Amino acid sequence: MGTVILEKKSAVTVKVVTMGKGITNFVREEPLTLGTLLHEIGVNGQMDVRVNGATVDKAYQLANGDQVLVVPKIRGGRL
Amino acid sequence: MRRFVELLRQLDLVSPDALETPIHIIGCGGIGSFTALAVAKLGCSRLHLHDDDRVEEHNVPNQLFRLADVGRPKVEALSEILEAFTGARPSPHVHRVDMERFQGIVISGVDSMSTRKNLWWKAIRHRAGIPLYLDGRLGAEVCRLYAIRPADPDDVRCYEQTLYDDGQAAPLPCTAAAIIYTGFALASLIADHVKKFATGEPIAREIFYDLKTLTLVAP
Numbered sequence: 407m408g409t410v411i412l413e414k415k416s417a418v419t420v421k422v423v424t425m426g427k428g429i430t431n432f433v434r435e436e437p438l439t440l441g442t443l444l445h446e447i448g449v450n451g452q453m454d455v456r457v458n459g460a461t462v463d464k465a466y467q468l469a470n471g472d473q474v475l476v477v478p479k480i481r482g483g484r485l
Numbered sequence: 486m487r488r489f490v491e492l493l494r495q496l497d498l499v500s501p502d503a504l505e506t507p508i509h510i511i512g513c514g515g516i517g518s519f520t521a522l523a524v525a526k527l528g529c530s531r532l533h534l535h536d537d538d539r540v541e542e543h544n545v546p547n548q549l550f551r552l553a554d555v556g557r558p559k560v561e562a563l564s565e566i567l568e569a570f571t572g573a574r575p576s577p578h579v580h581r582v583d584m585e586r587f588q589g590i591v592i593s594g595v596d597s598m599s600t601r602k603n604l605w606w607k608a609i610r611h612r613a614g615i616p617l618y619l620d621g622r623l624g625a626e627v628c629r630l631y632a633i634r635p636a637d638p639d640d641v642r643c644y645e646q647t648l649y650d651d652g653q654a655a656p657l658p659c660t661a662a663a664i665i666y667t668g669f670a671l672a673s674l675i676a677d678h679v680k681k682f683a684t685g686e687p688i689a690r691e692i693f694y695d696l697k698t699l700t701l702v703a704p
Contacts, residue, residue, distance in 0.1 A: 425695035426627045452655040459704035475702060477693050478655035480624030481598045482515065 420468050422447065424476040440466045443474065452479050499528070503683040506616070507531040507589030511582050511604060513559045514538070515665075516594030516621045518549035519672035521563055524592075524679050525571045531589070532567070532575035534560040535582050547665045583607055588614040590682065592675060594621055598651045605648065609635050617682050620644075621671045624657050625664060626696040628671040632678050632688045643690060667696060 420432045420443065432443065440457060441464030449455065456475040457466060468474070508529050510517045513536040525532060540554040540562055554562035560577035568574040585608050595601050601620065609618050613636045620631040631647060633640045674692060681688050689703035 423695075423698055423700050425693060425700060426625050426697050429698050429700075451653060456702075456704055459702065475693070475700075475704075477629070478624060478627055479649050479653055480622045480627055480629060480657075481601070481651055481654040482596055482622065482624045482657070 418470045422474045438468045501528045504529045509533045509591045512594035515668045519668045523672045523676035525567045530573045535578045537581040590617045592619045628694040630692040
């Protein structure tokens with residue numbers, strides 16, 4: 407009797423801090439790119455994004471425990 | 486003598502002699518008015534306030550001004566308020582900053598990216614007389630603070646990447662554009678940077694601070 411090897415996909419948990427809104431933990435199957443995550447959470451060009459404090463490409467593959475920071479582009483100072 | 490006594494509480498933090506560098510605050514609204522109070526209380530006595538606006542009624546809930554200041558030039562009202570708080574009267578300049586040649590620390594608290602860009606290109610960029618440029622931005626409960634040495638090419642390159650257009654900024658309802666406690670929070674960060682500069686401590690080039698999620702990040 408042969409051995410059957412099942413491909414087991416592992417999950418990644420990513421903490422997303424959306425400044426001004428809230429903090430969410432996303433659990434998704436690997437591979438998960440930054441671009442896929444941003445599309446899913448609806449981040450547009452009015453936001454700056456950092457992963458673990460650094461600016462990275464949208465093709466960056468997120469790893470378990472990564473922290474994604476979403477910061478709105480703000481301009482203000484007074485009314 | 487009266488001022489010296491008033492400053493005693495700050496002596497363990499920073500010597501008044503280290504705070505002799507002139508400080509120019511550009512924009513005296515939701516960021517600049519509270520920043521002026523914080524650095525004046527810290528012991529910075531050579532303060533210059535720059536703004537061409539007058540106090541309006543809708544400024545009273547979220548800026549340092551009093552109801553009695555409505556109609557007055559902001560810099561004149563603010564100078565009077567700070568003198569009452571500290572005993573030292575900052576120099577008010579009722580004008581819109583354009584091609585000035587500043588000497589000292591410059592703090593930007595302006596209310597749009599177009600004004601910020603104009604200030605940067607005409608009066609800050611590559612100016613050796615400005616050892617530190619602090620650009621504070623706030624919207625709703627989020628603050629950004631940039632600490633830049635305008636004569637440092639690496640700082641200049643990084644900072645200019647943050648000069649997005651007003652149209653790229655996240656839209657906010659008018660009532661969320663300047664919230665009083667966010668202004669206080671940003672003023673605290675700016676005053677802390679002034680203290681760090683005076684004492685030679687390292688300064689983060691970029692800080693994000695969000696009161697909603699209580700997140701402070703210096704990437």
